[in-house]
Amino acid sequence: MVVSNIVKEAGIAGDAGGNWTLEPGNFKFNINLKDWQWCTTDTCKSGIGKYVKINIEIKGNNTEVQEVEESIYDLGAGTKLQLANTYMTLYETVHTMPDGYPMMTQQGGESVFVFCFEKCMDEDKAQDILYDPIV
Numbered sequence: 001m002v003v004s005n006i007v008k009e010a011g012i013a014g015d016a017g018g019n020w021t022l023e024p025g026n027f028k029f030n031i032n033l034k035d036w037q038w039c040t041t042d043t044c045k046s047g048i049g050k051y052v053k054i055n056i057e058i059k060g061n062n063t064e065v066q067e068v069e070e071s072i073y074d075l076g077a078g079t080k081l082q083l084a085n086t087y088m089t090l091y092e093t094v095h096t097m098p099d100g101y102p103m104m105t106q107q108g109g110e111s112v113f114v115f116c117f118e119k120c121m122d123e124d125k126a127q128d129i130l131y132d133p134i135v
Helices: none
Strands: 002-006 011-015 018-022 027-036 051-057 066-069 072-076 079-082 086-089 094-096 103-107 110-118 127-131
Touching: 027 051, 110 127
Parallel strands: none
Antiparallel strands: 002 027, 011 018, 027 127, 051 110, 066 072, 072 079, 086 094, 086 127, 103 110
């Protein structure tokens, strides 16, 4: 599930992986994988799941999104997208995405951001994952 919000008041947001200053008008979204069921040899023909990759198209005023600093993208009209490579699991444990994630790709002329979440438990039980960046 992806949830988006517009920030109304200045403040601080973040998790154990880092904090960000919020200003009125900032756009915020979360990726929340609740009760995610990982593939097992019993449930998936292709084998056991190790990662979940999610592609999200993010548009701004620019026709092409540009990376201006590491993990900071210019969407146009002064709008910046800052992406972290960390996420939290159910018990507020901070995990780091595999090297190179999140990444931006071009698909059909659109800027698509790819997020990669690794299975963090040895069991094949449901697991909650929360990714919480700021635009």
